[in-house]
Amino acid sequence: MYSTLLWATDGSDDADLALVEALRLLDTHGRLIAYHCDQRFLGGRASGVPVLADETDRRAHIRKQIEELVISGTDAELHVETTHRSPAHEIAAAADELGAEVIVCGTRGLGGLQGALLGSVSRELLHYSHVPVLVVPRPVPAAV
Numbered sequence: 001m002y003s004t005l006l007w008a009t010d011g012s013d014d015a016d017l018a019l020v021e022a023l024r025l026l027d028t029h030g031r032l033i034a035y036h037c038d039q040r041f042l043g044g045r046a047s048g049v050p051v052l053a054d055e056t057d058r059r060a061h062i063r064k065q066i067e068e069l070v071i072s073g074t075d076a077e078l079h080v081e082t083t084h085r086s087p088a089h090e091i092a093a094a095a096d097e098l099g100a101e102v103i104v105c106g107t108r109g110l111g112g113l114q115g116a117l118l119g120s121v122s123r124e125l126l127h128y129s130h131v132p133v134l135v136v137p138r139p140v141p142a143a144v
Contacts, residue, residue: 002026002101003029003030005025005031005032006095006104007032008036009062010036011061015105021134032077033094034077034079035095036059036079036080037083038055038083039086063078081094087121091125102133103131106122108120
């Protein structure tokens with residue numbers, strides 16, 4: 001059990017799965033820090049525009065999750081960082097600054113060319129973080 005846990009979220013279904021695991025690992029009186037990176041394009045006409053087109057919806061989804069956790073008695077807080085840098089760098093730095101004992105995140109399960117082109121925040125976190133990183137994979141579909 002962890003007393004201070006950083007849940008790295010992008011507001012996706014995969015991140016929501018990671019939240020379930022994060023709550024399971026959180027000490028009864030522990031603090032959950034939800035951390036979201038609003039990554040922005042740098043340079044050119046798109047400079048300052050969110051990388052994710054549905055950024056506003058994702059933030060609203062995450063805010064609602066945190067509000068529900070607080071109402072249910074969980075010590076939870078949301079931190080949003082708007083950045084041009086890699087989300088993995090920001091998440092690792094936030095874990096250090098906020099005293100997190102572990103980072104819990106989901107994975108999109110991208111491999112091969114897709115993973116190379118789009119990158120993998122969870123993979124990068126393993127290289128930059130000074131605390132353990134727990135990557136929660138999406139479930140394997142049941143055989144038909």
